[in-house]
Amino acid sequence: MMKSKVKEPTPTAIAVPKVALALVHYPIMDREKKVVATNITNFDIHDIARACTVYGVERYYLVHPIQEQQMFVDRVLDHWRVGQGAKFNPYRKTALEQVKPVKTLEEAMKDWGHPREKTLFIGTHARPVGGAREYSLAEIRERLKEPEMALFLIFGTGFGMTDEYMKSMDGVLESIRGAPPRDYRHLSVRSAVSIYLDRILGPW
Amino acid sequence: MMKSKVKEPTPTAIAVPKVALALVHYPIMDREKKVVATNITNFDIHDIARACTVYGVERYYLVHPIQEQQMFVDRVLDHWRVGQGAKFNPYRKTALEQVKPVKTLEEAMKDWGHPREKTLFIGTHARPVGGAREYSLAEIRERLKEPEMALFLIFGTGFGMTDEYMKSMDGVLESIRGAPPRDYRHLSVRSAVSIYLDRILGPW
Numbered sequence: 001m002m003k004s005k006v007k008e009p010t011p012t013a014i015a016v017p018k019v020a021l022a023l024v025h026y027p028i029m030d031r032e033k034k035v036v037a038t039n040i041t042n043f044d045i046h047d048i049a050r051a052c053t054v055y056g057v058e059r060y061y062l063v064h065p066i067q068e069q070q071m072f073v074d075r076v077l078d079h080w081r082v083g084q085g086a087k088f089n090p091y092r093k094t095a096l097e098q099v100k101p102v103k104t105l106e107e108a109m110k111d112w113g114h115p116r117e118k119t120l121f122i123g124t125h126a127r128p129v130g131g132a133r134e135y136s137l138a139e140i141r142e143r144l145k146e147p148e149m150a151l152f153l154i155f156g157t158g159f160g161m162t163d164e165y166m167k168s169m170d171g172v173l174e175s176i177r178g179a180p181p182r183d184y185r186h187l188s189v190r191s192a193v194s195i196y197l198d199r200i201l202g203p204w
Numbered sequence: 205m206m207k208s209k210v211k212e213p214t215p216t217a218i219a220v221p222k223v224a225l226a227l228v229h230y231p232i233m234d235r236e237k238k239v240v241a242t243n244i245t246n247f248d249i250h251d252i253a254r255a256c257t258v259y260g261v262e263r264y265y266l267v268h269p270i271q272e273q274q275m276f277v278d279r280v281l282d283h284w285r286v287g288q289g290a291k292f293n294p295y296r297k298t299a300l301e302q303v304k305p306v307k308t309l310e311e312a313m314k315d316w317g318h319p320r321e322k323t324l325f326i327g328t329h330a331r332p333v334g335g336a337r338e339y340s341l342a343e344i345r346e347r348l349k350e351p352e353m354a355l356f357l358i359f360g361t362g363f364g365m366t367d368e369y370m371k372s373m374d375g376v377l378e379s380i381r382g383a384p385p386r387d388y389r390h391l392s393v394r395s396a397v398s399i400y401l402d403r404i405l406g407p408w
Contacts, residue, residue: 053388054391180220184295191251194391198380
């Protein structure tokens with residue numbers, strides 16, 4: 001066989017990044033900046049699970065310290081996974097397969113099982129968070145090209161997670177800005193999750 | 205004064221495109237492909253109004269032929285615009301200012317008042333629509349740079365608008381594809397609106 005200067009073809013298929021997502025219900029700020037626990041809502045379970053399934057997110061954790069709230073999630077999941085809902089709408093069953101209620105982010109990370117040192121543990125917020133390292137979306141996309149690097153993306157409810165809580169993460173993502181001149185930034189968390197997943201994992 | 209070869213500086217500020225949005229509740233397909241009217245939901249009003257406000261959309265129309273359903277929208281709007289809700293959450297009042305219930309798309313276009321010949325009247329769907337002209341997102345963004353060109357973007361509920369209804373529009377937007385290998389495409393309409401607005405109007 002003739003030797004050739006032509007190099008081996010570079011693999012062009014880009015591996016889909018490994019991503020998990022959490023929706024946090026404590027510690028959350030209310031409109032008066034008091035620290036509260038928010039209620040888990042049915043729409044947050046469904047809409048975010050569906051967006052996660054579209055973008056190939058591996059796990060969606062609903063984080064709440066109170067057992068009754070976790071039991072509410074289990075009742076919803078049972079209905080759609082094995083109850084009447086599974087027959088009524090099989091697409092919904094698929095979307096809810098990766099959903100899991102947990103007490104804390106630590107429990108979620110342990111359940112997911114990806115090594116902490118190979119995970120970007122990143123919060124999101126509508127406004128800059130003082131003292132937290134800010135990541136641009138471009139930077140996150142770049143980091144996810146590193147071998148085995150994964151993303152654990154964390155969203156708040158209510159008026160957002162407390163600054164202290166977010167400062168314990170590796171950093172926070174740049175905010176989604178509103179159109180000029182108003183810069184209105186009050187997206188529902190369901191919309192924010194959808195837009196961030198599209199910007200990080202969408203076919204750009 | 206000395207004549208110079210230096211040109212006038214080109215204006216760099218890009219005008220924000222003029223956009224209106226409609227959420228259609230009839231004629232809609234149900235899971236068995238029967239044509240139905242769907243109910244207007246509270247979350248569709250709020251989440252989509254908030255996304256519209258973030259991206260500078262001028263009007264958000266809830267399209268339903270039945271008067272009782274329009275009255276439901278009016279009751280929700282009254283609560284947040286002038287009732288208890290306006291005091292409780294002024295951000296929500298801002299988001300709901302541009303929301304309006306209408307009977308048909310024609311009524312919405314008339315209310316908006318932008319000339320039909322300067323409006324791209326575009327539907328959205330999770331799957332390709334046989335017989336409809338498909339627009340890529342890049343093409344829409346390019347067209348919106350034309351002087352006075354505006355976009356009227358139309359979303360369905362349930363399992364989507366009927367093909368006949370969409371064929372009467374100027375075209376349909378390319379679908380949001382799911383991650384390989386599954387290509388799951390069952391986003392909530394709230395998520396789909398958020399992602400499309402970001403792709404068309406976001407700071408890319």
